Amino acid sequence: MKIGFIGLGNMGGPMAANLIKAGHSVTGFDVAGVTVDGATQAGSAAEAATGADVVITMLPNGAILRSVADEVIPAMAQGAVLLDCSTVDVDSARAVANQATEHGLGALDAPVSGGIGGASGGTLTFMVGGSDEAFAKAKPLFDIMGQKAVHCGPSGNGQAAKICNNMILGVTMIATCEAFALADKLGLDRQAMFDVVSTSSGYSWSMNAYCPAPGIGPQSPADNGYKPGFAADLMLKDLRLSQQAAESADADTPMGQAAMALYEQFVENEEGAGRDFSAMLPRFETRGRG
Secondary structure, eight states, X not given: OEEEEEOOSTTHXXXXXXXXXXXXXXXXXXXXOOOOTTOEEOSSHHHHHTTOSEEEEOOSSHHHHHHHHHHHGGGSOTTOEEEEOSOOOHHHHHHHHHXXXXXXXXXXXXXXXXXXXXXXXXXEEEEEEEOHHHHHHHHHHHHHHEEEEEEEESTTHHHHHHHHHHHHHHHHHHHHHHHHHHHHHTTOOHHHHHHHHTTSTTOOHHHHTSOSSXXXXXXXXXXXXXXXXXXXXXXXHHHHHHHHHHHHXXXXXXXXXXXXXXXXXHHHHSSOTTSBGGGHHHHHHTOOOO
């Protein structure tokens, strides 16, 4: 396919590289001037989108997505697909999809899970909202860039799935870190704690696959000084999106709201910025009840 790729940063760059390796023709554009080996460099987002079968975007937020959509949608050919892999608010995803549909385009919101390692290794998971027809057209690209693509329903549902998933992740990581800190103060060995919880009713991905305690369980960012696998800043972004969506949908999400407030405190006031989201554990280690 002829692919336009807009946003060639830490995630978009490796994704584009994998498409090139698979034999697709990629024209790329990034406002920072980033390039990818083997891609044709465009001078603008509209130029990258012109004549493309699929235009992929990987952008920081919904406002930038809307701005880029205003530029690329008029340049795209009828029947082409706008495939947004950014993590943005549900309202922006649906607004851009409606705009694309009005111009005779397919539209998919397909945020990803798997981080930079997944982008490089082609093992991302895509949560996809949009039409069956657009999903079928993009499926070969999902198979190159990732290991799994789940069609979650109409436009916006990909973002909804990502936001709900990461709200659970933020809440369970906080609970896991709290429990380790409590176990420490009760004199319970961390390995014993892990051995019990990881095979009992308290198990979770946060405990079993991404344990926040150094030297316990599989290798994780905790074993590397909490250098980010998934940065606390990004968790805060996703939790804010979850609460924005909850406000829009009139949903009661007290745990999600509390998790957002804790990550705000951690990132903005407690030197959590630039650290992994599991670095909540050393935060709780140093804190008392008050």
